[in-house]
Amino acid sequence: MKNNIITIKGNREGLLIICDENVLWDVIIAEIKERLIGENGHFFKGASVIVNTKARTLLAEEVGELWKIFEGSGLKIKCIKTDTEKELSESDNDQQQIKEEGLISTDHVNNKPTLVIERNIRSGQNISFDGNILIFGDVNPGAEIKAVGFIIVMGRLRGIAHAGIFGDETAWIMSLKLQPTQLRIANYITRAPDEEPQKPEIARIYEGGIICEVVENVGKYVENIGGK
Amino acid sequence: MGQVIVITSGKGGVGKTTTSANIGTGLAAIGNKVVLVDTDIGLRNLDVVLGLENRIVYDLVDVTHGNCRLKQALIKDKRFENLCLLPAAQTKDKSAVEPEQMKELCGKLKEEFDYVIIDCPAGIEMGFKNAIAGADKAVVVTTPEISAVRDADRIIGLLEAAELRNPTLIVNRIRPRMVKNGDMMDINDMIDILAIELLGVVPEDEKIVISTNRGEPAVLDMNSWAGQAYRNIAKRITGENVPLVSLEVEDGLLGKLKRILGFNN
Numbered sequence: 001m002k003n004n005i006i007t008i009k010g011n012r013e014g015l016l017i018i019c020d021e022n023v024l025w026d027v028i029i030a031e032i033k034e035r036l037i038g039e040n041g042h043f044f045k046g047a048s049v050i051v052n053t054k055a056r057t058l059l060a061e062e063v064g065e066l067w068k069i070f071e072g073s074g075l076k077i078k079c080i081k082t083d084t085e086k087e088l089s090e091s092d093n094d095q096q097q098i099k100e101e102g103l104i105s106t107d108h109v110n111n112k113p114t115l116v117i118e119r120n121i122r123s124g125q126n127i128s129f130d131g132n133i134l135i136f137g138d139v140n141p142g143a144e145i146k147a148v149g150f151i152i153v154m155g156r157l158r159g160i161a162h163a164g165i166f167g168d169e170t171a172w173i174m175s176l177k178l179q180p181t182q183l184r185i186a187n188y189i190t191r192a193p194d195e196e197p198q199k200p201e202i203a204r205i206y207e208g209g210i211i212c213e214v215v216e217n218v219g220k221y222v223e224n225i226g227g228k
Numbered sequence: 229m230g231q232v233i234v235i236t237s238g239k240g241g242v243g244k245t246t247t248s249a250n251i252g253t254g255l256a257a258i259g260n261k262v263v264l265v266d267t268d269i270g271l272r273n274l275d276v277v278l279g280l281e282n283r284i285v286y287d288l289v290d291v292t293h294g295n296c297r298l299k300q301a302l303i304k305d306k307r308f309e310n311l312c313l314l315p316a317a318q319t320k321d322k323s324a325v326e327p328e329q330m331k332e333l334c335g336k337l338k339e340e341f342d343y344v345i346i347d348c349p350a351g352i353e354m355g356f357k358n359a360i361a362g363a364d365k366a367v368v369v370t371t372p373e374i375s376a377v378r379d380a381d382r383i384i385g386l387l388e389a390a391e392l393r394n395p396t397l398i399v400n401r402i403r404p405r406m407v408k409n410g411d412m413m414d415i416n417d418m419i420d421i422l423a424i425e426l427l428g429v430v431p432e433d434e435k436i437v438i439s440t441n442r443g444e445p446a447v448l449d450m451n452s453w454a455g456q457a458y459r460n461i462a463k464r465i466t467g468e469n470v471p472l473v474s475l476e477v478e479d480g481l482l483g484k485l486k487r488i489l490g491f492n493n
Binding site: 120122123124125138140141142158 | 378379381382384385386388421423
């Protein structure tokens, strides 16, 4: 092979593309275009792809760019992985690593990977992820959850949650019991209502503020759910 | 081979040292070989609570630095032959001991004793890391206050990160009457947040203050509510199945009369 800018491997689940972390992003994009869309492009058509960017963390625009390329060439991105996940999910001062994490595809909702965590997030623990976050467990007061996309807590949310940290105002936060210390979506900040919620609620931006309402029709926020 | 149990809480003043002294004494009273280790270097208290302050010659730092043999530093309790104390140094600070040294020390102690009870200092820094380094099990102490519960939650997270899974919880200084009137967090509220197993509930008891000042653990006082709770906790640690003491408060003259006559326990 003439270079190692990107390595393409095939397995049962589809293609795995590993990008060299020391090469400029533009070079990688060019290489992906050449290898996947060039003359051999038809060979990969219809495959689903997992992109591993190693130690590189992608900006939202870069993820978008990647997405466009693959979509344009008839490929489907399953998820984008970074080896910095560990770092991203580390709590600030105690090097606590989240080991139980897993990634799933939620590409019928948005084009971001989703981090799945199956445990309680306790005070002082800090989770941030370049995508969506889905937690099966409680988020206790003093904990902080930050996602580029949406946040779902299948349990009580009593800590701080920030969805759309890069300014995505369509991001939303859902919890079976939405009682956060603070809610942040994009650049909006609010406190939770004082009364205890009786039903699962969803928080989103509406007319310049964050509103919380009972989840009745998730489909309103999630276009084409199950549509593909 | 014995087991090493660390008593921790995060927040100060919730009763770690009192709990350590009472659990240690309680375990010794039912025939176990127990050693209490005070890791609160620089702010040692466990010796005072046990009334052994005037017998200290060597301490934890002397042992880890090799100034004396482990046996020389262990102080025999005045009440029980099978209870020992390894006191903390008062003139050094937490950085005088390394987690590795604690691990080695705990390894040696559990060969000789059935239970090694470690009294952890408040905070999450060096002292905490030392205290949990050699532990097999952790007991988290909290009081029914939001701040204490918050810190307990933080500590449980740190214990999990240090591979000390499934810590158990002691709720200390609860006032049944206040809980009943809705002025104090109740046990269920705390369990709901912390999501760990309850080891015991210790009611607020003035006798604790008296016994602490006298250097006589309340667990030996058969008339103390708190002492009863600690006796039960000690039994639960040995694996015995003891139901929680009912904290129901009966109001009115009849209730008062019952309490005076000792029917309420």
